[in-house]
Amino acid sequence: MRFLKSEAGAIVLWLASALFLAALFTPHLYEAGKTLAENAKTTDYPGWIESIASSADRAKLDRYFSRCLLVSALALLPFLILRVRRIPKLDDHARYALRKLTWSQRCIHLFCGLTIGAASLGALALILHYTGASEANDKVFSLSKLIPKAVIPSLGAGIIEELLFRGLLLGIWLRAYSVRSAWIGSSLMFSFVHFLKPPAETIIANPSVWYSGFEVLDGTLGHFTNPLFFITNFFTLTTLGLILAYTRTRTHSLWFPIGLHAGLVFSFKIFSRNCSINMESPMYPWLIGNDLKSGILPLAALCICSIVCAYTVRKLSKPNLV
Numbered sequence: 001m002r003f004l005k006s007e008a009g010a011i012v013l014w015l016a017s018a019l020f021l022a023a024l025f026t027p028h029l030y031e032a033g034k035t036l037a038e039n040a041k042t043t044d045y046p047g048w049i050e051s052i053a054s055s056a057d058r059a060k061l062d063r064y065f066s067r068c069l070l071v072s073a074l075a076l077l078p079f080l081i082l083r084v085r086r087i088p089k090l091d092d093h094a095r096y097a098l099r100k101l102t103w104s105q106r107c108i109h110l111f112c113g114l115t116i117g118a119a120s121l122g123a124l125a126l127i128l129h130y131t132g133a134s135e136a137n138d139k140v141f142s143l144s145k146l147i148p149k150a151v152i153p154s155l156g157a158g159i160i161e162e163l164l165f166r167g168l169l170l171g172i173w174l175r176a177y178s179v180r181s182a183w184i185g186s187s188l189m190f191s192f193v194h195f196l197k198p199p200a201e202t203i204i205a206n207p208s209v210w211y212s213g214f215e216v217l218d219g220t221l222g223h224f225t226n227p228l229f230f231i232t233n234f235f236t237l238t239t240l241g242l243i244l245a246y247t248r249t250r251t252h253s254l255w256f257p258i259g260l261h262a263g264l265v266f267s268f269k270i271f272s273r274n275c276s277i278n279m280e281s282p283m284y285p286w287l288i289g290n291d292l293k294s295g296i297l298p299l300a301a302l303c304i305c306s307i308v309c310a311y312t313v314r315k316l317s318k319p320n321l322v
Contacts, residue, residue, distance in 0.1 A: 006176065008185055011169060014080040015073070015189070019196070019217060022069035026213030030064045033057075061207040062198050065216045069196060077168075084172050096174045096182075098167070099252040109255035112312050113247070117263020120305040121292050125271045128297075133281040133288050137274055150269040158262030165190045165241070166248040166257050179249055187241025191234050195223050232289045236299045240264070243306045250313045260309065268292050 033056030040053035128134040173182035198219030204212050223229050244257040271292050288295040
């Protein structure tokens with residue numbers, strides 16, 4: 001009971017409630033989406049509804065689950081904020097509060113983060129290419145798709161996820177725990193949430209039954225019983241979460257982690273659109289998994305990234321820059 005009254009307990013309860021609601025409402029959203037898709041075949045809807053119907057027709061049950069989870073988490077977010085506001089803050093909480101930067105400082109932080117993030121995974125992609133661990137796809141990536149398929153998703157992920165994880169959740173942990181405990185707690189949550197989807201081979205016999213969402217949830221949580229998953233996937237994203245949390249507290253700003261996050265996602269998107277992992281390579285699956293965020297090599301790339309970030313953040317923290 002004491003744990004549930006703490007900041008960490010409030011966050012765990014918020015996430016558990018969101019998972020329960022997502023599992024409960026997933027089959028209903030699935031039925032609604034498929035019904036819309038069927039009606040769109042015989043009814044003349046506006047273009048934006050036609051687009052939604054087309055996406056709903058292609059989507060599998062796990063995609064509906066992820067959308068329900070997002071909506072549930074956002075719907076329950078006000079209750080989490082109200083709960084946390086009632087919990088007393090630590091005396092040194094203000095030491096790690098976000099500070100207002102000038103526009104020139106924001107641009108410098110954002111640019112540095114973007115450059116480091118894009119270069120980190122970009123260098124890894126080149127290594128995989130020259131060692132034969134990856135191979136180019138037959139379909140050429142058009143420059144016309146660069147903005148909608150890479151730039152916009154990377155900026156969206158950087159902004160939204162940093163506001164949530166380093167802006168809100170890390171801020172909540174910093175209210176009552178040491179800075180290192182806050183780094184670890186928010187990073188574990190960051191990694192956990194990213195793997196809240198079932199394995200690709202998961203098959204749900206009847207997506208329309210009321211308990212199908214709980215079957216998806218069962219497959220999703222099954223990830224965490226696999227040792228290979230922990231070493232090559234979960235630990236890698238936890239390390240990324242630690243780096244982002246470190247840069248947020250050291251710069252007292254979200255601009256650097258937003259840039260770093262966006263740069264990493266940008267390189268990931270470009271690689272995923274143009275290349276695929278060679279599963280015949282001796283590096284697969286331990287050194288490199290199914291993509292650039294899975295395996296020991298991505299973890300090593302993040303460790304090098306952390307060193308560069310630490311050096312850069314120290315430079316940015318000098319009085320003449322911040």
